[in-house]
Amino acid sequence: MPKFLDTTQPDFEQAFAELLSAKREDSPDVDDVVAGIIADVRARGDAAVIELTERFDRMTLTPETLAIPAAEVDAAIAEVSTEESEALDLAVKRIRAYHERQMPADDSWTDESGATLGWRWSAVSAAGLYVPGGLASYPSSVLMNAIPAKVAGVDRLAIAVPTPDGQINPLVLLAARLSGVDEIYRIGGAQAIAALAYGTESIAPVDKITGPGNAFVAAAKRRVFGKVGIDMIAGPSEILVIADKDNDPDWIALDLLSQAEHDESAQSILITDDAAFGRAVGAAVEQRLTSLQRRAIAGPSWRDFGAVITARDLDEAASLSNRIAPEHLELCVADPDALSQKTVHAGAIFLGQFTPEAIGDYVGGPNHVLPTARSARFSSGLSVMDFLKRTTLSKMTPEALRAIGPAAERLAQSESLEAHGLSVKVRLDALNR
Numbered sequence: 216m217p218k219f220l221d222t223t224q225p226d227f228e229q230a231f232a233e234l235l236s237a238k239r240e241d242s243p244d245v246d247d248v249v250a251g252i253i254a255d256v257r258a259r260g261d262a263a264v265i266e267l268t269e270r271f272d273r274m275t276l277t278p279e280t281l282a283i284p285a286a287e288v289d290a291a292i293a294e295v296s297t298e299e300s301e302a303l304d305l306a307v308k309r310i311r312a313y314h315e316r317q318m319p320a321d322d323s324w325t326d327e328s329g330a331t332l333g334w335r336w337s338a339v340s341a342a343g344l345y346v347p348g349g350l351a352s353y354p355s356s357v358l359m360n361a362i363p364a365k366v367a368g369v370d371r372l373a374i375a376v377p378t379p380d381g382q383i384n385p386l387v388l389l390a391a392r393l394s395g396v397d398e399i400y401r402i403g404g405a406q407a408i409a410a411l412a413y414g415t416e417s418i419a420p421v422d423k424i425t426g427p428g429n430a431f432v433a434a435a436k437r438r439v440f441g442k443v444g445i446d447m448i449a450g451p452s453e454i455l456v457i458a459d460k461d462n463d464p465d466w467i468a469l470d471l472l473s474q475a476e477h478d479e480s481a482q483s484i485l486i487t488d489d490a491a492f493g494r495a496v497g498a499a500v501e502q503r504l505t506s507l508q509r510r511a512i513a514g515p516s517w518r519d520f521g522a523v524i525t526a527r528d529l530d531e532a533a534s535l536s537n538r539i540a541p542e543h544l545e546l547c548v549a550d551p552d553a554l555s556q557k558t559v560h561a562g563a564i565f566l567g568q569f570t571p572e573a574i575g576d577y578v579g580g581p582n583h584v585l586p587t588a589r590s591a592r593f594s595s596g597l598s599v600m601d602f603l604k605r606t607t608l609s610k611m612t613p614e615a616l617r618a619i620g621p622a623a624e625r626l627a628q629s630e631s632l633e634a635h636g637l638s639v640k641v642r643l644d645a646l647n648r
């Protein structure tokens with residue numbers, strides 16, 4: 216049974232704390248397994264990746280077949296229907312247009328001392344893009360990773376995508392082709408993250424790893440951070456819907472199930488200001504679960520991590536939402552714009568009852584790789600910025616050095632760093648000669 220909570224009840228705070236700390240990922244057991252996998256890939260390279268792929272994806276590979284060759288990509292793409300390929304084209308256009316607007320500008324100026332200062336953005340050289348493939352296949356995640364990377368100007372794009380039992384969705388390969396991916400490896404999980412981070416005999420290491428995945432992928436990304444950059448923790452999906460009573464309970468039930476069906480570890484929560492509406496949505500979810508194709512995944516997710524919370528009013532709903540910091544926040548209320556001003560901690564906000572979260576998963580334009588497990592408190596969804604670094608620039612003229620150098624010399628003395636101070640002093644002395 217999902218949790219039914221009511222903020223007016225005395226035990227609410229305790230029940231809410233339990234909901235927030237429910238063990239969905241980042242558990243010590245997952246992290247231990249992942250540590251072992253990473254160590255194995257670092258020690259044995261291709262051989263470890265091949266063995267682990269056999270164990271977890273039931274797929275026999277060799278060093279020569281780790282990468283999917285262009286001819287196989289061509290053959291798979293030929294199977295894609297016109298309808299699917301047109302839908303993908305629309306997604307590509309909309310996602311690219313959105314991300315192009317994110318490209319930041321370089322800047323440079325000369326200040327009153329005569330110093331020229333500024334910064335310059337440049338792309339990472341190689342990015343490893345993780346595309347999940349265990350319980351579902353995600354052509355949309357290929358686009359969400361690769362398009363911002365291309366817009367940023369990354370030279371080399373390598374995808375890792377598990378192909379359980381050798382099955383790959385041709386649309387994944389078409390999405391990779393359309394978005395300019397250079398290499399596609401049929402590997403997944405922690406072993407794929409380790410291979411991209413440390414490299415193997417057949418896979419060159421990358422500089423940054425992005426993309427969503429299950430708890431094993433999320434734990435592996437945490438562990439390789441430092442050797443490579445990572446985007447964020449984008450683990451099992453989450454949705455929080457704030458809805459008033461003027462909604463169709465079945466619409467809201469489907470929105471909750473749209474994320475529950477990703478993973479048994481996914482989490483779907485409804486906050487409403489009307490207890491009867493909350494119960495109606497609960498009943499609608501149960502009804503849908505009798506026939507939903509992915510009920511074997513969505514059912515346990517809803518039962519173990521789902522919740523319906525009745526709040527006193529929408530202001531209280533907004534403050535609970537900020538404490539949850541959900542990946543996706545849907546606002547199905549009369550004035551969603553006003554409520555969204557009060558909901559500051561969320562990966563992505565969907566405003567109004569005609570904006571189901573699924574639009575954002577595919578064709579809205581914003582990125583669907585988003586922070587989970589409450590990390591929206593301090594991080595953002597994937598963007599062009601994740602593939603860029605900022606280098607600062609400083610240029611002193613003799614006048615500028617005369618103006619600001621003595622202060623640097625004094626501060627170096629205060630830090631007892633003699634060479635620092637002298638490096639400024641010798642120049643000032645030369646200028647004053």
Ligand SMILES: NC(=O)c1ccc[n+]([C@@H]2O[C@H](COP(=O)([O-])OP(=O)(O)OC[C@H]3O[C@@H](n4cnc5c(N)ncnc54)[C@H](O)[C@@H]3O)[C@@H](O)[C@H]2O)c1
Nearest residue numbers: 347348349350377403404427428429451452477478584585
């Ligand atoms: N936050 C986001 O932006 C976002 C976007 C899309 C999908 N998602 C999430 O991504 C996840 C996709 O998960 P998935 O499972 O379909 O695919 P996945 O590719 O993330 O995971 C499959 C891999 O997990 C590894 N694995 C599975 N069981 C294991 C075990 N017992 N021990 C070690 N490794 C194991 C295997 O190597 C396998 O290849 C879902 O949780 C979904 O909600 C999140």
Ligand SMILES: N[C@H](CO)Cc1c[nH]c[nH+]1
Nearest residue numbers: 353355356452453576583
């Ligand atoms: N909702 C997922 C992010 O949590 C992304 C996705 C891709 N396809 C369908 N959904």
Ligand SMILES: [Zn+2]
Nearest residue numbers: 452473474576
């Ligand atoms: Zn989704």
